[in-house]
Amino acid sequence: xxxxxxxxxxxxxxxxxxxxxxxxxxxxxxxxxxxxxxxxxxxxxxxxxxxxxxxxxxxxxxxxxxxxxxxxxxxxxxxxxxxxxxxxxxxxxxxxxxxxxxxxxxxxxxxxxxxxxxxxxxxxxxxxxxxxxxxxxxxxxxxxxxxxxxxxxxxxxxxxxxxxxxxxxxxxxxxxxxxxxxxxxxxxxxxxxxxxxxxxxxxxxxxxxxxxxxxxxxxxxxxxxxxxxxxxxxxxxxxxxxxxxxxxxxxxxxxxxxxxxxxxxxxxxxxxxxxxxxxxxxxxxxxxxxxxxxxxxxxxxxxxxxxxxxxxxxxxxxxxxxxxxxxxxxxxxxxxxxxxxxxxxxxxxxxxxxxxxxxxxxxxxxxxxxxxxxxxxxxxxxxxxxxxxxxxxxxxxxxxxxxxxxxxxxxxxxx
Numbered sequence: 512x513x514x515x516x517x518x519x520x521x522x523x524x525x526x527x528x529x530x531x532x533x534x535x536x537x538x539x540x541x542x543x544x545x546x547x548x549x550x551x552x553x554x555x556x557x558x559x560x561x562x563x564x565x566x567x568x569x570x571x572x573x574x575x576x577x578x579x580x581x582x583x584x585x586x587x588x589x590x591x592x593x594x595x596x597x598x599x600x601x602x603x604x605x606x607x608x609x610x611x612x613x614x615x616x617x618x619x620x621x622x623x624x625x626x627x628x629x630x631x632x633x634x635x636x637x638x639x640x641x642x643x644x645x646x647x648x649x650x651x652x653x654x655x656x657x658x659x660x661x662x663x664x665x666x667x668x669x670x671x672x673x674x675x676x677x678x679x680x681x682x683x684x685x686x687x688x689x690x691x692x693x694x695x696x697x698x699x700x701x702x703x704x705x706x707x708x709x710x711x712x713x714x715x716x717x718x719x720x721x722x723x724x725x726x727x728x729x730x731x732x733x734x735x736x737x738x739x740x741x742x743x744x745x746x747x748x749x750x751x752x753x754x755x756x757x758x759x760x761x762x763x764x765x766x767x768x769x770x771x772x773x774x775x776x777x778x779x780x781x782x783x784x785x786x787x788x789x790x791x792x793x794x795x796x797x798x799x800x801x802x803x804x805x806x807x808x809x810x811x812x813x814x815x816x817x818x819x820x821x822x823x824x825x826x827x828x829x830x831x832x833x834x835x836x837x838x839x840x841x842x843x844x845x846x847x848x849x850x851x852x853x854x855x856x857x858x859x860x861x862x863x864x865x866x867x868x869x870x871x872x873x874x875x876x877x878x879x880x881x882x883x884x885x886x887x888x889x890x891x892x893x894x895x896x897x898x899x900x901x902x903x904x905x906x907x908x909x910x911x912x913x914x915x916x917x918x919x920x921x922x923x924x925x926x
Contacts, residue, residue, distance in 0.1 A: 522704060523646075523647045523704075523705060523706050524647050524648060524656055524659070525704075526647075526700060526701050526703075526704035526705040526706075527640075527643060527644070527656075527660065527701065527705055528656070528659050528660045528663045528664075529663070529697055529698075529700040529701050530597070530640055530660075530697075530698055530701040530705075531640075531660040531661060531663050531664030531667065532663045532664055532666060532667035532697050533667060533693070533694050533695075533696075533697035533698040533700075533701065534601075534604075534633065534636065534637070534640075534664070534667075534694060534698070535664040535665060535667040535668035535671070536668065536670075536671035536690050536693045536694050536697075537604060537608060537629070537633050537690060537694055538633070538668070538757070539668035539671055539672060539779065539783070540668075540672070540675060540686060540690045541608060541611070541626070541629065541630075541687070541690060542569075542630065542758065543757050543758070543760060543761055543779065544672065544761045544775055544776060544779050545675065545679060545683065545686050545761075545772065545775075545776075546611060546626065546686075546687065547565060547758065547759070547761050547762055548761050548762055548765050548772065548775065549683055550564075550565055550568075550614075550622055550626070551564075551565055551762055551765075552765065553615075553616055553683075554614060554615070554616060554617070554618060554619055554622045555619055556616065558890075559887045559892075560887060562759070562762055562766075562882075562883050562886045562887060563883040563884055563886065563887035564619065564623065564883070565758070565879075565883060566758070566759075566879040566880050566881075566883025566884065566886075567623075567879075567880060567883065568623045568626055568627055569630070569754075569875070569879040570875070570876045570877075570879050570880040571623075571627050571876075572626070572627040572628075572630035572631050572634070573630075573634070573754075573872040573873075573875035573876045573879075574872070574873075574876045575627070575631050576631055576635055576872040577872035577875075577876065579631075579635060580635060580638050580872065582719060582723070583596060583635060583638060583639070584638050584639075584642065584863075585721070585723075586719065586721070587638075587639055587642065591707075593639040593642050593643050593646075593707060594639070594643065594702070594705060594707040596635075596636075596638075596639045597636055597640055597643070597701075597702075598702055600632045600633075600635040600636035600639065601632065601636050601694070601695070601698050602632070603628065603629070603631070603632030603635075604629050604630075604632035604633045604636065604694065605691045605694055605695045605698075606691075607625050607626075607628045607629035607632065608629045608687055608688075608690055608691040608694065609687060609688045609691035609692075610625050610629075610687075611625050611626065611629070611684075611687035612685070612687050612688050613625075614684075615684075634872065641848055641852075641867070642860045643705070643707060644656065644657060644660075644848070644860075645852060645857060645860050646706075646707050647705075651798075652798075653849050653852050653853065655794050655795060655798055656794075657794060657845045657846075657848050657849045657852075658790050658791050658792075658793060658794015658795065658797070658845045659790075659791070659794065660790075660845070661786070661790030661794075661841050661844060661845040662787045662788075662790035662794070662841065662845075664790075665783045665784075665786040665787040665790060665837075665841055666783075666787055667697065668779075668783045668786075669780060669783040669784065669787070670693075671690060671693050672776050672779055672780050672783065673780070674689060674693065675689055675690070675776070676773060676776050679772035679773055679776060680772055680773055683772065735921055735925065736854065736855075736918070736921055736922070736925075737917075737921070738854060738913050738914050738915070738917050738918030738921065739851070739854040739855060739863070739918055739921070739922070741912050741913045742850055742854060742910070742913045742918070743851075743867060744909055745907075745909035745910040745912075745913065746847055746851075746867070746871065746906070747871065747873065747874040748874065748902055748905045748906035748909060749810055749813070749843075749902055749903050749905075749906025749910075750847070750871045750874050750875065750902075750906075751874040751875060751877055751878035751902045752813060752817070752878065752899045752900075752901075752902030752903045752906070753813070753840060753843065753844070754871075754874070754875040754878050754879060755878040755879060755881075755882050755898070755899050755902070756816070756840070756899065757840075758878075758879045758882075759879070759882055759883075759892070759895075760779075760833075760836070761775050761778075761779070762892070763820070763892050763896075764778060764829060766892055767829075767892060767893065768825075768826045768829060770826065774826075778829075778830060778833055779833075781830065781833060781834060782833045782834065782836060782837035784837065785834045785835075785837030785838045785841075786837040786838070786840055786841035787841065788837075788838065788841070789837065789838040789839065789840070789841035790841030790842060790844075790845045791841075792842070793805055793808075793809070793841070793842030793845060793846060794845055794849075796842075797845075797846050797849060801915055802846055802849050802850035802915060803850070803910065803913055803915040805842070805846045806843060806846045806847060806850060806910060807907060807910055807911070808842075809839050809842045809843035810843070810903050810906060810907040810910070811907070812835060812838060812839035812842075812843075813836075813839050813843065813899075813903040814900060814903050814904060814907075815835060816832055816835050816836045816839055817896060817897075817899040817900040817903060818900070819831070819832035819835065820832050820896050820899075821893060821896045821897060850915075851863065851867050853915075853918070853919055853922065854915075854918040854919065854921070854922050855922055856922050856923075856925035858925075859925075878898075878902065881895075881898055882895045882898060882899075883895075885898065
């Protein structure tokens with residue numbers, strides 16, 4: 512009997528991490544590498560105005576997620592329908608990613624709105640995906656399994672980069688439906704094989720009213736989770752720096768060093784390899800030394816990345832910065848997801864992951880907008896890089912105030 516339970520658990524974990532494999536194609540190809548540069552250089556084709564408009568598009572999509580995530584999280588928690596909502600939001604992302612094929616030179620409005628909707632669906636889906644983590648593993652193994660998810664995700668990003676490499680120079684618009692097919696195909700593995708709680712929908716229940724009631728209740732009792740609140744504030748700050756790098760890394764390489772589409776793909780292939788390594792290694796490190804210290808280490812790595820990006824003066828040194836950024840991003844995001852789960856009561860997971868997403872998306876409204884506007888006003892993305900260091904340093908200082916042990920005790924004693 513025990514052996515059978517172990518097999519089932521392993522299958523469920525595999526089904527869960529395969530969603531990371533699937534959705535990394537969107538974050539890698541659309542948000543970071545190909546569509547970002549395509550939008551700036553082809554759709555807009557007007558210097559740093561394209562950088563500013565891209566920042567505004569990312570900020571708008573994050574603002575919409577910030578509004579929706581707490582409500583969706585509470586509804587999913589109450590109805591036990593996390594998997595269902597994951598499927599719906601993934602469908603939105605896949606459809607509008609495919610529609611990017613119809614965005615050509617000068618189609619600025621269409622290019623912005625199709626991306627905004629796709630990115631909205633992608634980030635909302637992650638609320639439910641993250642909240643499913645406690646259903647597939649124990650608290651003791653969350654760091655490890657979360658690390659597996661990020662690690663497998665970077666393999667998915669790596670494979671998607673390899674698949675679109677032949678298309679990016681002469682058939683770039685075909686890249687977008689290819690990503691949609693990749694995402695939906697591998698997400699089906701999760702949808703079919705992931706076991707989760709049976710939904711308990713009721714026609715008599717007003718889920719949105721219930722959601723607001725639960726959010727209000729959580730706000731009233733948030734003092735009980737003081738360490739969680741401090742961590743979320745820290746995350747709100749340092750996540751902004753991560754979002755800036757994800758959003759503008761390829762634009763920075765293209766603008767400052769004149770890197771072509773294929774050169775950028777090679778760059779991010781190498782970065783994904785180090786991200787894979789970082790996610791796996793730091794998953795095990797977290798289980799040994801704790802989430803707080805692990806995150807602090809990754810933030811120091813991020814400060815080195817920001818300094819390196821500002822001072823690098825050749826493609827060669829930019830490659831080295833990218834390798835370090837890959838190591839930092841996989842480990843930091845995985846550790847942050849685990850930290851939230853460890854500081855959250857089991858029956859509040861989806862709701863608090865909604866707040867987690869809310870704070871992350873609120874901060875994400877500020878960072879890309881700030882970076883894009885600095886680039887537009889000064890005509891220099893190198894000056895925009897300076898804004899990143901502030902987010903990582905400030906986030907690190909707030910993180911030092913979090914007492915991880917007290918936070919875990921508060922979460923486990925909640926009833």
